[in-house]
Amino acid sequence: MNILVTGCAGFIGSHLVENLLDRGDVVVGLDNFDNYYSKEIKLQNLDNILKNKNFYFYEGDIRDELFLESIFDLNKIDAIIHLAARAGVRPSIELPKLYCDVNLIGTTNLLEFSHKFKISKFVFASSSSVYGNNSSFPFKEDDIVDYPISPYAATKKAGELICYSYHHLYSLNISCLRFFTVYGPRQRPEMAISKFIDLIRKGSEIEVYAKGQSLRDYTYVQDIVNGILLSLENSNGYNIYNIGGGKPIKLIDLISVIEQKLGINAKIKYLDSQPGDVDITYADSSKASELLGYNSVVTIEEGIEKYIAWLNEK
Numbered sequence: 001m002n003i004l005v006t007g008c009a010g011f012i013g014s015h016l017v018e019n020l021l022d023r024g025d026v027v028v029g030l031d032n033f034d035n036y037y038s039k040e041i042k043l044q045n046l047d048n049i050l051k052n053k054n055f056y057f058y059e060g061d062i063r064d065e066l067f068l069e070s071i072f073d074l075n076k077i078d079a080i081i082h083l084a085a086r087a088g089v090r091p092s093i094e095l096p097k098l099y100c101d102v103n104l105i106g107t108t109n110l111l112e113f114s115h116k117f118k119i120s121k122f123v124f125a126s127s128s129s130v131y132g133n134n135s136s137f138p139f140k141e142d143d144i145v146d147y148p149i150s151p152y153a154a155t156k157k158a159g160e161l162i163c164y165s166y167h168h169l170y171s172l173n174i175s176c177l178r179f180f181t182v183y184g185p186r187q188r189p190e191m192a193i194s195k196f197i198d199l200i201r202k203g204s205e206i207e208v209y210a211k212g213q214s215l216r217d218y219t220y221v222q223d224i225v226n227g228i229l230l231s232l233e234n235s236n237g238y239n240i241y242n243i244g245g246g247k248p249i250k251l252i253d254l255i256s257v258i259e260q261k262l263g264i265n266a267k268i269k270y271l272d273s274q275p276g277d278v279d280i281t282y283a284d285s286s287k288a289s290e291l292l293g294y295n296s297v298v299t300i301e302e303g304i305e306k307y308i309a310w311l312n313e314k
């Protein structure tokens, strides 16, 4: 298949592209090296991929319709996996318009080109953040998600809605995947696990919000990629799937795992919770399991070990 991957230079995108190339797909990747974190890191993410003759890279912005049109004119595309977004909960509170612009206008542009160029398979990267502070656990796809507590979460819910409209109007097959906190090699530098490991290794203090009591359903990046590939293979109509590990742990217990795997004790400064942060994320991924054959297999202990091994090899 010829697959367009948006946000291909990012954390999840670069792993996904490697998997697609390994199984023989042709990948058209686009990324604008957005300044959320350094371009250098993203270029490193692309390092191996750029050498592959089945990979075609375009630098540009999903808000730029002429740029997008040129990609669709020049390449035969069978499916789109749309990962490009302004990610991150807390910064979305400072820059809500930018988040709406990239995550909503960008997504609508891609859906519009899907329709125009008759590309019937579309995968949209949604997020567990749409569940906000829902009080029944684990989260299920048919829970009410009308109360996002950050602009980022609101843009992901809105993305799911505009995807539905395009499915309804033009019969596009669309899977919206609600990823639960993804970690592993190349994790974005501002995310808790990569930041904590970096600071603990340097002997620096880490700031732990919500006094370490928040629960997160951490999901290893290869499990997420497997979920994306399965949703593409089984693309049929409009579906929302949770893609999560299903075993949430407290932040303070996560730090213990990191300390144990690094063999270093963390210096911890406890702080109150931050606006926009949810207390708990906990995936019920049984729909993905039943309909797609998805199962998350990497435990948090194994995943942290793999991540540290990757850092040591760099």
Ligand SMILES: NC(=O)c1ccc[n+]([C@@H]2O[C@H](COP(=O)([O-])OP(=O)(O)OC[C@H]3O[C@@H](n4cnc5c(N)ncnc54)[C@H](O)[C@@H]3O)[C@@H](O)[C@H]2O)c1
Pocket (backbone or CB within 6 Å): 006, 007, 008, 009, 010, 011, 012, 013, 030, 031, 032, 033, 034, 035, 036, 042, 060, 061, 062, 063, 082, 083, 084, 085, 086, 087, 088, 102, 106, 125, 126, 127, 128, 178, 179, 180, 181, 182, 183, 188
């Ligand atoms: N990492 C997680 O825990 C997580 C959880 C839930 C959902 N998601 C979603 O998964 C997707 C990938 O996340 P990630 O963690 O790999 O983030 P990332 O920031 O590493 O990757 C996103 C990529 O998109 C690119 N991009 C941003 N704006 C763009 C634009 N306007 N035009 C073109 N490219 C643009 C960035 O340069 C970056 O390379 C995002 O949609 C994110 O919201 C991630």
